[in-house]
Amino acid sequence: xxxxxxxxxxxxxxxxxxxxxxxxxxxxxxxxxxxxxxxxxxxxxxxxxxxxxxxxxxxxxxxxxxxxxxxxxxxxxxxxxxxxxxxxxxxxxxxxxxxxxxxxxxxxxxxxxxxxxxxxxxxxxxxxxxxxxxxxxxxxxxxxxxxxxxxxxxxxxxxxxxxxxxxxxxxxxxxxxxxxxxxxxxxxxxxxxxxxxxxxxxxxxxxxxxxxxxxxxxxxxxxxxxxxxxxxxxxxxxxxxxxxxxxxxxxxxxxxxxxxxxxxxxxxxxxxxxxxxxx
Amino acid sequence: xxxxxxxxxxxxxxxxxxxxxxxxxxxxxxxxxxxxxxxxxxxxxxxxxxxxxxxxxxxxxxxxxxxxxxxxxxxxxxxxxxxxxxxxxxxxxxxxxxxxxxxxxxxxxxxxxxxxxxxxxxxxxxxxxxxxxxxxxxxxxxxxxxxxxxxxxxxxxxxxxxxxxxxxxxxxxxxxxxxxxxxxxxxxxxxxxxxxxxxxxxxxxxxxxxxxxxxxxxxxxxxxxxxxxxxxxxxxxxxxxxxxxxxxxxxxxxxxxxxxxxxxxxxxxxxxxxxxxxxx
Numbered sequence: 001x002x003x004x005x006x007x008x009x010x011x012x013x014x015x016x017x018x019x020x021x022x023x024x025x026x027x028x029x030x031x032x033x034x035x036x037x038x039x040x041x042x043x044x045x046x047x048x049x050x051x052x053x054x055x056x057x058x059x060x061x062x063x064x065x066x067x068x069x070x071x072x073x074x075x076x077x078x079x080x081x082x083x084x085x086x087x088x089x090x091x092x093x094x095x096x097x098x099x100x101x102x103x104x105x106x107x108x109x110x111x112x113x114x115x116x117x118x119x120x121x122x123x124x125x126x127x128x129x130x131x132x133x134x135x136x137x138x139x140x141x142x143x144x145x146x147x148x149x150x151x152x153x154x155x156x157x158x159x160x161x162x163x164x165x166x167x168x169x170x171x172x173x174x175x176x177x178x179x180x181x182x183x184x185x186x187x188x189x190x191x192x193x194x195x196x197x198x199x200x201x202x203x204x205x206x207x208x209x210x211x212x213x214x215x216x217x218x219x220x221x222x223x224x225x226x227x228x229x230x231x232x233x234x235x236x237x238x239x240x241x242x243x244x245x246x247x248x249x250x251x252x253x254x255x256x257x258x259x260x261x262x263x264x265x266x267x268x269x270x271x272x273x274x275x276x277x278x279x
Numbered sequence: 280x281x282x283x284x285x286x287x288x289x290x291x292x293x294x295x296x297x298x299x300x301x302x303x304x305x306x307x308x309x310x311x312x313x314x315x316x317x318x319x320x321x322x323x324x325x326x327x328x329x330x331x332x333x334x335x336x337x338x339x340x341x342x343x344x345x346x347x348x349x350x351x352x353x354x355x356x357x358x359x360x361x362x363x364x365x366x367x368x369x370x371x372x373x374x375x376x377x378x379x380x381x382x383x384x385x386x387x388x389x390x391x392x393x394x395x396x397x398x399x400x401x402x403x404x405x406x407x408x409x410x411x412x413x414x415x416x417x418x419x420x421x422x423x424x425x426x427x428x429x430x431x432x433x434x435x436x437x438x439x440x441x442x443x444x445x446x447x448x449x450x451x452x453x454x455x456x457x458x459x460x461x462x463x464x465x466x467x468x469x470x471x472x473x474x475x476x477x478x479x480x481x482x483x484x485x486x487x488x489x490x491x492x493x494x495x496x497x498x499x500x501x502x503x504x505x506x507x508x509x510x511x512x513x514x515x516x517x518x519x520x521x522x523x524x525x526x527x528x529x530x531x532x533x534x535x536x537x538x539x540x541x542x543x544x545x546x547x548x549x550x551x552x553x554x555x556x557x558x559x
Contacts, residue, residue, distance in 0.1 A: 012374045019382040024348035026431070028404050033401065036349050045344075045405030101285050103448045107294065116303050118545045120492045122516045123538040124306035126531060127313065130321045131306055149302015167451060212389030212495045213517075228393040232499070248399070250394055257389045272436065273443045274483045 004042060027254060034059055034251045038244030055244070060252070062244030063071055069252055072230035079140050079226060080209045084201050087155055090148055091200070092193055095159030100171075110160060116153035121213060124150075129217035138220040148207055155200045162196040163189070195274070202264075202271035209257070218275040221253070227253050235264070316531040319524065321431045331532035340507045341533060343485045344515040351422060351511065352490035361481070363434045367441035368471075383440070385435035394418055396499020405544050414501055421501040421509030428496055433489065437482045444478030445471065473555070480552040487548055512537055 001225050033041050035056065036049035047053065063069065093150045098106035132138060132146055148215055162245060166189065212228040215221075221229055284291070289296050309321065314331055318324035332481065335341055355499055366384065387395065403424050404413050414420050457465045472479070494513040497503070503510035510518070516537060520530035 009372075009374050012369060012372075015374050016369075016374065016380045023383050023387075026398050029402055029405075030398050041401070042404070042408075045401055045408075081383065090294045090298070093291040097284065097288070097291035101281050103285075103420035105292075109292070109299075110305070113297070116299075116307075117304075118488075118542050119307060120513070120541050121533075122492075122494075122513050122534045124303065124310050125517075126527065127306035127309040127321060127533075128302065131301065131309075135301065145298050146302045148295065149300070152299045153303070156295065170527070175283065176327070181284045182290060206389060207521050210389075210393075210495075212391065212498075214391050218461055221396055228391050228495070231397065232393050235499075243401075246397060250397055253394050254390055258386070261386060261389050268383065269381070269439055272439050275484075276440045276443075276478075 003136050009079040029248050030247055030254075032242070034247035036244070038242055039233060040242040057247035057248075059244035062242070063248040063252075065236055066242070066245055067225070067229075067249065069249060072227050073226045073252075073256070075140055076209060076228075079143055079147075079215070080205055082141075083144045083151070083208050084205050086144050086148050087151050087204050088197050091152055092190065092197065093185060094152070095156045096163050098156070099160050099163040100168075110156070113153040113156040113160075116150075117157065121150075125213065125217055128214075132218045138218060138224075140219070140224055143215060143218050144185055147161060147204075148216070150214070151204055151207070154156040155204065158200055159193065166192055169223075174250040176178055187234060188246035198267055199271040203275045204270050217246050235239055306347055310531055311535060313528065314535045319527055319529050325531055327528070331528040332536075334529050335536070337490050337531055338529070340510065340535075341509070341512075341519075343516055344510045344512050347418070347422070347508075347510065348491060348493075348512045351425060352487060354389050355426050355433075356483060356486040357539060358426065358430055359437055360482055362430065363437035364484065366434065367438045368443055368467075370438070371442055371445045381435075381439070383435075387432045388436045391431075392493075392495025393499045395428060395432055396496045399431075400425060400500055403427070408496035415504040415509070417505060418508035420439075421504070423495060425509075426492075426512075428500060429490065429493070432496075433486060437486065440478050440482055441475065448474040456487050476552065476555050479547065481553060484545065484548055487544055491544060512540075 029045065032048060033045060036053050036059075037042075037045075037055045038059065040047070040049070040053045048053070095110075098109050108250065128146070128150075128259075132142065135142070137143060137146055156192070170192075171184055171188060174188045175181075179187065210228060211226075214223075214231050215226045216232075219226070221233075225233065231246075231253060234246050234249060313321070313324055315326060316324035316327060317327045317330070324549060370381060374380075382507055390398075403420075407413055407416070407420065414418065414424050451471055452474070453466060455493070456470050492513055493511050497509070497511045497514045498517075501509045503514050509514070509520070512533075516530055516533045519526050545559070
């Protein structure tokens with residue numbers, strides 16, 4: 001019995017190993033093609049670039065120059081990191097406030113946040129982009145405010161769910177000992193909220209880093225591109241697409257994410273599970 | 280404590296409230312109002328009643344994209360959930376290398392929709408080239424291309440959620456069922472599935488709304504071609520807004536209908552599956 005079971009498990013291991021290989025194949029294909037001369041990419045996508053098909057890093061250099069890839073990367077990093085930090089800070093404070101202060105405002109805010117989670121972006125995209133334009137939010141700093149506003153729903157909701165589980169006595173003790181609400185929040189409540197912070201940070205970072213439409217409509221894209229906008233820009237309006245540059249830029253767009261994933265895998269997967277339970 | 284905290288409203292609640300008002304509340308309310316107006320920008324709006332909504336009724340691309348989106352959402356939801364659940368069941372049996380497989384399956388989720396769209400465009404067009412076809416040959420190719428892409432992206436995500444659900448099923452329950460002589464299929468349908476119903480609720484919810492709201496992948500993979508035949512609702516709305524001048528009002532009216540549909544689906548779906556959850 002034991003032997004048979006092991007045999008069985010081994011067969012499954014092989015099955016999943018093959019499936020995993022199939023899973024990464026599309027990405028490998030893009031990497032392979034990024035070293036191929038551009039005219040051969042559409043014609044012979046499945047061939048290994050050797051001989052006259054191989055162009056080294058030529059596609060990379062051309063692509064980086066065409067779309068100013070590193071500027072885009074810088075913008076994406078700045079927007080994602082700052083927005084996530086601002087979202088965590090502001091929404092956790094707000095969630096604590098509306099959970100602890102019982103008033104019509106708190107209840108209203110909570111239900112509005114819940115409601116905003118099911119509103120698709122298309123519903124507000126036109127008015128939001130015009131409003132952001134009027135308020136001069138079309139730069140990487142201004143867009144942080146837009147992300148805070150549009151991302152607040154989910155984060156406030158998740159933080160509220162967690163704050164309710166914190167016993168009130170701890171905070172009251174801190175207040176009696178002479179802490180101001182600000183000290184109480186940062187020295188007592190915020191440390192307890194840390195696991196939720198990680199969950200919220202991961203969900204928001206995945207959204208903001210990959211978001212295309214919101215920055216495309218809000219930002220002044222002649223001056224500020226994010227990575228997804230830069231890649232879409234490569235397709236251009238008319239004429240044939242430079243497939244070589246496209247492949248190279250796709251690879252460069254994937255690398256930072258995969259590196260990040262390898263280092264933070266545990267948190268990412270835990271964050272997704274925790275986020276799903278609350279959502 | 281409430282009282283002293285209340286005085287700190289400007290510090291704690293105001294920043295989020297202000298951003299929420301600018302980033303969500305005003306655009307939302309204005310969006311509803313503008314769907315009853317004729318306008319090219321927000322300052323020249325003229326109230327025209329339900330004219331925009333009437334125009335939608337005769338818009339064939341919208342009706343087509345509505346059915347196309349509905350079909351796409353249902354097909355991808357069923358496929359993703361069945362496959363993700365199957366993989367999750369297998370990966371909770373202690374197969375060697377489980378962690379590595381999980382890591383690999385989850386990875387596509389971190390890659391953005393635009394990048395994913397171009398990755399699959401290369402692969403699928405490469406395969407179709409053998410038959411002298413491309414993804415934009417007709418809308419069925421775009422449809423199945425998008426389904427494959429979404430399966431590849433989302434199976435890993437849903438699998439993670441199912442795995443945690445399955446691991447939370449108490450072992451005693453399964454043991455008890457085995458001792459009572461239940462066959463594996465009976466255990467699956469009468470013990471495991473009812474016990475992981477909360478995970479099923481979440482996953483069907485996520486796949487439904489993700490499918491219905493899909494935009495980036497659609498834009499990158501086929502961009503709605505040939506002639507808007509592979510356009511999902513979100514892209515159809517976008518093109519109405521920014522593709523034709525004078526149609527902004529119609530675009531906004533479509534967006535309102537889109538919002539109502541998403542809200543209805545979300546509410547009905549949660550009601551339906553919540554009632555099947557086991558209390559314990």
